[in-house]
Amino acid sequence: MTELLKIEWLKLKNYTAFKVLAIFFCLGVIATNYVVYIINREVVQQVPVAGMVSFSPYSFNMTWHTTSYASGCILLLPAMLLAILITNEYGFKTHRQNIIDGLTRQQFIGVKMMLALIFALVATVLVFLTALVFGLFSGTSFSFYGIANVGYFFLKAITYNLFAVLVAVLVKRTGFAIGVLFIYMGGENFISQLLWGLSIKLKSLGEADLGNMGDYLPLNAADGLLEFPENTVKSLSKTIMPHDYTWLVFALAIGYLVLFYFWATRKFVKSDL
Amino acid sequence: MVVLSVNNLSKNYKSVKALQNVSFSVPQKTVFGILGPNGSGKTTLLGIVMDVLKASGGTYAWMGEEGNAAQRKKIGTLLETPNFYHYLSGEKNLKIAARIKGRGEEDIDKVLQIVNLHQRKDSKFSTYSLGMKQRLAIGAALLGNPDILVFDEPTNGLDPAGIAEIRELIKELNRNGKTIIMASHILDEVEKVCTHVAIIQKGVLKTVGSVKDVMANTGSDTATTVLIELSADNDERLIKILQQMPGVLDINLVDNFLQVTCSENITAAQVNKFCFDNGVVLSRLNEKRKSLETRFLEITGTKSEK
Numbered sequence: 001m002t003e004l005l006k007i008e009w010l011k012l013k014n015y016t017a018f019k020v021l022a023i024f025f026c027l028g029v030i031a032t033n034y035v036v037y038i039i040n041r042e043v044v045q046q047v048p049v050a051g052m053v054s055f056s057p058y059s060f061n062m063t064w065h066t067t068s069y070a071s072g073c074i075l076l077l078p079a080m081l082l083a084i085l086i087t088n089e090y091g092f093k094t095h096r097q098n099i100i101d102g103l104t105r106q107q108f109i110g111v112k113m114m115l116a117l118i119f120a121l122v123a124t125v126l127v128f129l130t131a132l133v134f135g136l137f138s139g140t141s142f143s144f145y146g147i148a149n150v151g152y153f154f155l156k157a158i159t160y161n162l163f164a165v166l167v168a169v170l171v172k173r174t175g176f177a178i179g180v181l182f183i184y185m186g187g188e189n190f191i192s193q194l195l196w197g198l199s200i201k202l203k204s205l206g207e208a209d210l211g212n213m214g215d216y217l218p219l220n221a222a223d224g225l226l227e228f229p230e231n232t233v234k235s236l237s238k239t240i241m242p243h244d245y246t247w248l249v250f251a252l253a254i255g256y257l258v259l260f261y262f263w264a265t266r267k268f269v270k271s272d273l
Numbered sequence: 274m275v276v277l278s279v280n281n282l283s284k285n286y287k288s289v290k291a292l293q294n295v296s297f298s299v300p301q302k303t304v305f306g307i308l309g310p311n312g313s314g315k316t317t318l319l320g321i322v323m324d325v326l327k328a329s330g331g332t333y334a335w336m337g338e339e340g341n342a343a344q345r346k347k348i349g350t351l352l353e354t355p356n357f358y359h360y361l362s363g364e365k366n367l368k369i370a371a372r373i374k375g376r377g378e379e380d381i382d383k384v385l386q387i388v389n390l391h392q393r394k395d396s397k398f399s400t401y402s403l404g405m406k407q408r409l410a411i412g413a414a415l416l417g418n419p420d421i422l423v424f425d426e427p428t429n430g431l432d433p434a435g436i437a438e439i440r441e442l443i444k445e446l447n448r449n450g451k452t453i454i455m456a457s458h459i460l461d462e463v464e465k466v467c468t469h470v471a472i473i474q475k476g477v478l479k480t481v482g483s484v485k486d487v488m489a490n491t492g493s494d495t496a497t498t499v500l501i502e503l504s505a506d507n508d509e510r511l512i513k514i515l516q517q518m519p520g521v522l523d524i525n526l527v528d529n530f531l532q533v534t535c536s537e538n539i540t541a542a543q544v545n546k547f548c549f550d551n552g553v554v555l556s557r558l559n560e561k562r563k564s565l566e567t568r569f570l571e572i573t574g575t576k577s578e579k
Binding site: 016 | 324
């Protein structure tokens with residue numbers, strides 16, 4: 001696998017889109033969190049109701065959660081990059097040439113999955129460091145409480161990445177793949193909101209508390225684990241919200257990951273290239 | 274020793290039968306041409322034996338073993354189009370190919386020299402002309418000095434000098450003991466370069482064997498004839514005279530010359546003398562050797578196949 005990764009690195013290191021998207025992502029994580037920090041300080045804290053108890057999202061305990069949640073929104077970048085890298089191979093027909101030159105099909109798709117994992121790990125390390133730095137600057141004392149959210153961030157990252165791999169293998173063309181990624185994510189979010197509304201309604205009518213059904217969809221499962229950080233407004237609304245079946249959402253998120261992995265692998269190994 | 278054997282290979286694309294029960298063997302140290310019109314299944318066949326396409330039926334074996342990745346590393350292949358990373362230089366592309374093949378980088382300079390790309394090795398692949406791309410692909414196939422080479426339309430996009438160079442390269446590789454499997458729709462190319470040929474049409478193998486055998490094994494009606502092309506100032510008068518010549522079987526006016534079919538014992542010199550003696554001076558005289566082209570057309574029919 002190390003040799004395969006070195007070959008991938010030869011493909012990546014001179015690719016401008018890779019450098020640009022990687023830099024955008026790194027700056028994006030820092031910038032997003034900085035903006036959230038500023039908004040909280042300049043806007044939210046100025047509104048007396050929200051600030052009933054002094055609320056600082058980047059203090060320890062909170063910082064792991066806030067940073068993970070805020071950074072989640074730019075996970076589309078590494079996913080997009082992966083989709084571009086894989087569809088490029090189709091475009092250049094190098095996916096054929098790599099096989100002809102002596103990779104097995106399993107190796108070809110396997111190393112792309114490994115890239116998906118590495119991108120997710122690097123993003124997670126970056127989020128960890130960002131959370132740590134913001135936390136240390138908050139002047140509160142260090143704590144690992146809430147670190148699970150960084151784990152959820154990783155799960156979300158790897159889910160997005162493997163989904164991008166699957167889309168790339170299925171549609172093969174760059175523009176089309178990116179279009180599908182955006183449209184699917186938008187579409188799933190929309191349906192997820194509808195299901196969320198339905199879940200609340202079912203509970204309020206006393207019929208059933210099925211949890212937030214919006215979280216049961218492929219990408220929203222990983223999303224759903226990484227909830228909006230606790231605040232006063234959210235605590236107040238707890239009574240009307242459906243029950244939180246975290247274990248179920250977690251199991252589904254893992255299940256979808258496995259599905260993406262095997263579907264994409266099978267597709268590449270079995271079909272004409 | 275058989276380098277490649279294919280047994281009853283078939284490939285269907287929905288209702289289209291791209292290959293139908295094709296079987297043949299490629300002997301070692303030959304230049305084996307796979308000849309067929311456009312869309313006859315040549316690339317499909319090579320795609321299957323290189324594992325980028327899945328056969329609908331049948332099997333193939335390289336050196337007696339079922340196809341696998343380790344074998345492919347030892348075969349130099351150019352399939353259909355030159356496939357490289359557009360944003361990388363020629364040299365960097367070859368580095369990737371060499372790494373995949375598990376070869377060192379020491380060959381890269383050498384193959385760039387062979388295909389005349391050394392001066393442009395640092396230019397991006399996307400800036401290469403069609404002919405340069407093709408030459409880079411041939412160079413990539415030569416990495417690691419493989420004993421088996423598979424070339425799909427190797428002279429595609431090359432200028433006349435480039436075509437001659439590549440043909441000479443293929444012959445030289447063969448002289449050095451390499452086995453070359455080459456798909457082409459250019460008859461002349463196969464005739465000039467190959468020792469063996471398989472002719473396929475619409476996915477069906479029509480004939481296979483050494484070029485000599487395939488050409489000798491002619492159809493009954495054309496077995497004992499010589500084809501001579503000639504013309505004179507006055508073609509009508511020429512036709513009248515030729516009709517009187519013993520041994521002349523058929524005369525056709527083709528474009529601006531006559532195509533004369535004679536019995537086997539007639540030579541061009543005899544025809545020339547006969548015409549001259551009868552007061553006609555020929556402005557063109559060309560004895561057509563029986564070529565693979567004639568043979569090919571006999572086998573596949575004269576209309577281009579859709």
